[in-house]
Amino acid sequence: MQSDIDRAHYQRLANKYDENWAYSPEFMRWMTENLRKRLSLIPGSSRVLDVGSGTGLYARGIAEQAGVVVCADLSAAMLEQLPADERLIPLVAGAEELAGGEIRLPHDSYDAILMKEVIHHVAHPPQVLDGMSRLLPPGGRILVAMLPSEIGYPLFDAALELFRERQPAPEDIADALGRAGLRTELTYDEFPLVFTLDRYTQMVRNRYMSMLASFDDNEIDAGISEIRRTHPGPEVRFPDRFAFVLGVKA
Numbered sequence: 613m614q615s616d617i618d619r620a621h622y623q624r625l626a627n628k629y630d631e632n633w634a635y636s637p638e639f640m641r642w643m644t645e646n647l648r649k650r651l652s653l654i655p656g657s658s659r660v661l662d663v664g665s666g667t668g669l670y671a672r673g674i675a676e677q678a679g680v681v682v683c684a685d686l687s688a689a690m691l692e693q694l695p696a697d698e699r700l701i702p703l704v705a706g707a708e709e710l711a712g713g714e715i716r717l718p719h720d721s722y723d724a725i726l727m728k729e730v731i732h733h734v735a736h737p738p739q740v741l742d743g744m745s746r747l748l749p750p751g752g753r754i755l756v757a758m759l760p761s762e763i764g765y766p767l768f769d770a771a772l773e774l775f776r777e778r779q780p781a782p783e784d785i786a787d788a789l790g791r792a793g794l795r796t797e798l799t800y801d802e803f804p805l806v807f808t809l810d811r812y813t814q815m816v817r818n819r820y821m822s823m824l825a826s827f828d829d830n831e832i833d834a835g836i837s838e839i840r841r842t843h844p845g846p847e848v849r850f851p852d853r854f855a856f857v858l859g860v861k862a
């Protein structure tokens with residue numbers, strides 16, 4: 613099952629995840645601010661559910677502006693990297709189980725639900741988003757932060773092709789939230805990233821994006837040679853463009 617493959621991928625990646633994904637303090641601040649402003653948190657009192665929280669890279673900054681953040685993730689190894697903070701509550705659970713009410717959450721409802729870079733892993737997103745929306749009180753919001761279907765990353769062609777095949781379209785996610793009865797808004801923001809070619813190719817070798825786990829070591833080596841040919845370096849620069857799909861319950 614794809615969920616078993618994803619779980620194995622993140623178990624392997626867990627202790628390298630922040631090194632590959634935190635990018636820079638500026639990127640983290642930019643992304644955290646983008647999430648916070650869309651989640652409309654009430655300082656000290658909002659209850660947040662971060663589904664697919666991973667190591668809590670963003671739950672940490674959100675917790676500073678909320679009361680509590682339940683960090684739910686399929687991977688126990690990712691959750692083990694959460695910092696010790698009484699506002700962060702780890703929960704090993706899949707989005708599908710939470711949406712289906714199969715796993716008991718610590719609270720009956722959440723003012724805000726965040727799903728950042730996890731929707732592409734979820735089986736049947738419309739069903740899961742419908743289930744999640746039932747956890748919101750009136751005025752509650754769900755934010756799906758995701759990459760668009762086309763990305764300008766300096767990857768090799770086969771990786772970009774696989775990404776296009778697997779990535780759901782933000783418009784479809786907005787439709788699904790609308791069908792779940794939420795008022796929706798789809799916005800985009802981007803951040804200019806720059807890495808040395810050596811760091812970027814190391815991230816590719818670490819399979820920093822989950823779809824890179826579908827390539828074996830020889831394919832990754834060939835992919836890195838292709839990246840070095842098409843991007844002679846010493847740096848790679850590209851915009852990291854994100855779709856933010858917001859649903860608000862009436």
Ligand SMILES: C[S@@+](CC[C@H](N)C(=O)[O-])C[C@H]1O[C@@H](n2cnc3c(N)ncnc32)[C@H](O)[C@@H]1O
Binds near residue numbers: 633684
């Ligand atoms: C790309 S990481 C994103 C982590 C975090 N949201 C962030 O932005 O740093 C994807 C996370 O989703 C988790 N995940 C994958 N499939 C999931 C599912 N079906 N339900 C819950 N979490 C899942 C993985 O274990 C991983 O921690």
